[in-house]
Amino acid sequence: MRYMRNQRGMTLLEMVIAMALMAIVIAVFYQLVSVAVRGWAGMEGQADVQQVPRVAVQRVLSEVMQSRDFMIGAGGTSLGLVKMTILTADAAAGATTITVEDASMLVSGRPIVLLNVNRLEQVTVTAIAGTTITVSPALSAAHRRGESVRRTQSTLTAAASAGATTLSVANGAEFQVGDAIAVEDEVPLTITAVAGNTLTVTPALAQAHAVAQVVQPLSAVFRLSGSLLVRCVQNCNNPANDIVVADFVAVPPGRQLFASVKSTLVSSAAVGATQLCVQSVTGFAVNDRIQVDRETHVTRVITIADRRRVTAVDSVSNCVTVDRGLTAAGAVGDQVRVPAVEMNMLASRFNDALQQTQEVPVSSRAFLRN
Numbered sequence: 001m002r003y004m005r006n007q008r009g010m011t012l013l014e015m016v017i018a019m020a021l022m023a024i025v026i027a028v029f030y031q032l033v034s035v036a037v038r039g040w041a042g043m044e045g046q047a048d049v050q051q052v053p054r055v056a057v058q059r060v061l062s063e064v065m066q067s068r069d070f071m072i073g074a075g076g077t078s079l080g081l082v083k084m085t086i087l088t089a090d091a092a093a094g095a096t097t098i099t100v101e102d103a104s105m106l107v108s109g110r111p112i113v114l115l116n117v118n119r120l121e122q123v124t125v126t127a128i129a130g131t132t133i134t135v136s137p138a139l140s141a142a143h144r145r146g147e148s149v150r151r152t153q154s155t156l157t158a159a160a161s162a163g164a165t166t167l168s169v170a171n172g173a174e175f176q177v178g179d180a181i182a183v184e185d186e187v188p189l190t191i192t193a194v195a196g197n198t199l200t201v202t203p204a205l206a207q208a209h210a211v212a213q214v215v216q217p218l219s220a221v222f223r224l225s226g227s228l229l230v231r232c233v234q235n236c237n238n239p240a241n242d243i244v245v246a247d248f249v250a251v252p253p254g255r256q257l258f259a260s261v262k263s264t265l266v267s268s269a270a271v272g273a274t275q276l277c278v279q280s281v282t283g284f285a286v287n288d289r290i291q292v293d294r295e296t297h298v299t300r301v302i303t304i305a306d307r308r309r310v311t312a313v314d315s316v317s318n319c320v321t322v323d324r325g326l327t328a329a330g331a332v333g334d335q336v337r338v339p340a341v342e343m344n345m346l347a348s349r350f351n352d353a354l355q356q357t358q359e360v361p362v363s364s365r366a367f368l369r370n
Helices: 012-064
Strands: 067-072 078-083 097-099 111-115 120-129 132-136 148-151 166-168 180-183 186-195 198-202 214-217 220-225 228-232 243-246 262-264 275-277 289-292 296-298 301-303 306-314 319-322 335-337 340-351 356-367
Touching (some): 012 067, 012 078, 012 228, 012 340, 078 180, 078 186
Antiparallel strands (some): 067 078, 180 186, 186 198, 228 243, 289 335, 296 301
């Protein structure tokens, strides 16, 4: 009986205190779990917010890597790309079909060139079936797998002043109505009419252009339209043809949406020269790959840009030293550039987890296809 008397239960006060302590522990634990869950959701939301603009930038730069040339419009808010493809099989002399890696940049009824390091051949596309291209006339020479294939370009046969809406070119048959084109680095322009060797374009030229400057059709144009990053291929003067790549886009302060490092020669450079003196070496760095002049082709004449690597930069003399001598002489005014496009974008995205709008800066760079 004495043992039973010593086994009394908890008093009401003790139970109340114990329950209160347990409630406090549960509340603290719940708070910790809630903070952890919110933090995890915030990180997931942040990742989603950052992913969208990064995907948009990589989409643009992946097309840069499929291109042989690029033009950046005034202010850096537009980018024109000249894409190329390559032969995926040898083509014998007399052949009327060729097989290419990607035919999306070619147009039926328009001429193309097959290029290697020392020769070109121009033919006209008569049909496109997947990656098989039918051409006319038959090939006059054999071509090897890996040779580049691209639409033809032309040159100005008369100077064009700022404000002009017509261009006189060497061969108007290389273009068609609706083509997006570039005149040297002015981009984008849209052809609204072709009459012989005269092209009518819109908008009017923003700058003057000299005789012999290059006019070439563009495979794709990216540009900033308000707060939208858009892409177009044909009739780029019509907003209905724009495809939105990213929305709520802005240009970071002090940057350009599209940028490249370039300058021009201030003194001629002879064949074999390893020192190039330019207007400014700003942006050039040791180990940069550079390109002297622009790759061009007209009837039976090819200019292949010298591609070299920078070994030294002298900011006092504004000269760069390259690893190998030039294979072609460089004239005063010839362009020297890093064959790469840098893209800088500031995207505003709403983070659902944090219930707030965040600005995401994204910068990346891609090189042209060799």
